[in-house]
Amino acid sequence: xxxxxIRVMVAKPGLDGHDRGARVLxxxxxxxxxxxIYTGCHQTPAMIAASAIQEDVDLVxxxxxxxxxxxxxxxxxxxxxxxxxxxxxxxxxxxxxxQDFQKLYDAGIKAIFVPGTTLDTIVNWVNSNVKPVxxx
Amino acid sequence: xxxxxxxxxxxxxxxxxxIRDIEDSIPEAKxxxxxxxxxxxxxxxxxxxxxPGAGKSTIVDGLIETSRKKEQTxxxxxxxxxxxxxxxxxxxxxxxxxxxxxxxxxxxxxxxxRGSLGGLSKAVGxxxxxxxxxxxxxxxxxxxxxxxxxxxxIHYAHTVIVVLVPGMGDEIQAIKAGIxxxxxxxxxxxxxxxxxxxxxxxxxxxxxxSHIPPGGWKPPVLTIxxxxxxxxxxxxxxxxxxxxxxxxxxxxxxxxxxxxxxxxRLHELNEAIRFSILEPVMEMLIRTxxxxxxVEKLVKKESDPASLAEEIARKYLQGCF
Numbered sequence: 001x002x003x004x005x006i007r008v009m010v011a012k013p014g015l016d017g018h019d020r021g022a023r024v025l026x027x028x029x030x031x032x033x034x035x036x037i038y039t040g041c042h043q044t045p046a047m048i049a050a051s052a053i054q055e056d057v058d059l060v061x062x063x064x065x066x067x068x069x070x071x072x073x074x075x076x077x078x079x080x081x082x083x084x085x086x087x088x089x090x091x092x093x094x095x096x097x098x099q100d101f102q103k104l105y106d107a108g109i110k111a112i113f114v115p116g117t118t119l120d121t122i123v124n125w126v127n128s129n130v131k132p133v134x135x136x
Numbered sequence: 137x138x139x140x141x142x143x144x145x146x147x148x149x150x151x152x153x154x155i156r157d158i159e160d161s162i163p164e165a166k167x168x169x170x171x172x173x174x175x176x177x178x179x180x181x182x183x184x185x186x187x188p189g190a191g192k193s194t195i196v197d198g199l200i201e202t203s204r205k206k207e208q209t210x211x212x213x214x215x216x217x218x219x220x221x222x223x224x225x226x227x228x229x230x231x232x233x234x235x236x237x238x239x240x241x242x243x244x245x246x247x248x249x250r251g252s253l254g255g256l257s258k259a260v261g262x263x264x265x266x267x268x269x270x271x272x273x274x275x276x277x278x279x280x281x282x283x284x285x286x287x288x289x290i291h292y293a294h295t296v297i298v299v300l301v302p303g304m305g306d307e308i309q310a311i312k313a314g315i316x317x318x319x320x321x322x323x324x325x326x327x328x329x330x331x332x333x334x335x336x337x338x339x340x341x342x343x344x345x346s347h348i349p350p351g352g353w354k355p356p357v358l359t360i361x362x363x364x365x366x367x368x369x370x371x372x373x374x375x376x377x378x379x380x381x382x383x384x385x386x387x388x389x390x391x392x393x394x395x396x397x398x399x400x401r402l403h404e405l406n407e408a409i410r411f412s413i414l415e416p417v418m419e420m421l422i423r424t425x426x427x428x429x430x431v432e433k434l435v436k437k438e439s440d441p442a443s444l445a446e447e448i449a450r451k452y453l454q455g456c457f
């Protein structure tokens with residue numbers, strides 16, 4: 001039997017066209033051996049949640065540099081929950097002030113990565129925290 | 137079977153997970169496919185192929201739109217390549233179709249090739265069955281960006297659309313074998329660019345020269361313009377969509393659909409035989425280390441591939457030889 005592959009989605013919610021970071025991350029996930037679905041900019045939380053379910057991903061990585069993360073990230077988490085898909089891990093990254101971290105953790109964001117984080121750190125986090133087979 | 141029922145009820149989560157299990161070769165998935173197989177064969181399957189960047193995903197996006205306007209439910213399987221080095225993949229076809237992501241009548245699923253060479257994933261056949269059993273009226277299968285040779289799509293689709301763009305070479309390209317032979321419909325995309333008319337002429341000449349039996353289908357050569365003029369794009373897409381349906385109707389009225397069905401089923405059987413016979417043997421060879429030692433033998437020129445294959449057949453397929 002082949003080994004389970006980790007499937008991840010990289011998405012940019014809201015009105016923010018700064019996608020270099022998201023693209024770098026998509027590439028880095030690919031190089032880590034994951035299957036990466038990249039959905040591009042200007043996505044609503046509803047589009048992201050629907051796509052994540054259609055693609056059966058294990059992880060959704062949200063990138064936001066516009067300052068709307070406190071509104072957009074928790075929305076994705078609650079929409080996934082609404083659709084019975086709360087086993088999908090959601091992480092976030094971008095320009096996110098330290099004082100917002102706890103609020104996002106409380107809303108169900110499992111990890112936050114800000115500028116300066118090495119790609120290895122993120123890949124290692126995924127490899128140790130996301131287990132595709134153990135999901136329901 | 138619980139899972140089969142949910143698929144038939146159109147549950148996207150279950151369907152996507154089943155497709156995942158097929159991709160990951162989880163044995164239980166085969167049982168579910170057996171269960172839903174009787175409910176397949178109703179959907180119209182349309183293949184879209186062409187070189188990287190030709191505009192396949194954008195055309196699929198347009199075809200989703202025209203199908204939805206006709207109140208058809210839609211499935212999309214979009215295939216992108218797996219890295220031969222890391223096994224990872226960037227699946228980016230969906231990005232062109234995101235306006236449909238919230239439409240519950242549209243189910244878009246990306247697949248990575250995972251080493252398949254024919255322009256598709258080996259899970260694609262069963263993934264089509266899943267969407268078919270869900271009750272999707274029309275299923276679009278987008279291949280990876282293809283070159284000249286990746287023609288596997290003909291085994292799965294009722295209608296194959298080959299997407300070309302101007303400026304890809306001279307008329308000799310148009311008479312080569314392979315991908316240029318498999319089109320039921322040619323589309324010249326980005327037709328507002330230089331060279332589109334020339335390409336159209338060359339293709340039409342090629343089609344005129346090819347042998348089409350009396351009453352046979354003559355592949356039309358359509359053009360699509362889409363640079364910043366949505367109304368032109370939509371107009372051209374409607375013509376394409378009408379042609380796709382015309383071709384399907386033609387298959388039915390001329391009874392050619394039976395031939396395509398047979399071709400499809402034969403291919404499925406081939407794949408199933410490979411899965412049930414070849415793969416277990418390969419796994420055994422890997423597990424026992426025989427494969428490695430055979431490669432060593434070949435490197436040292438102590439044997440040759442044909443003799444080794446015969447040896448394997450004698451050992452593992454007793455009764456056949």
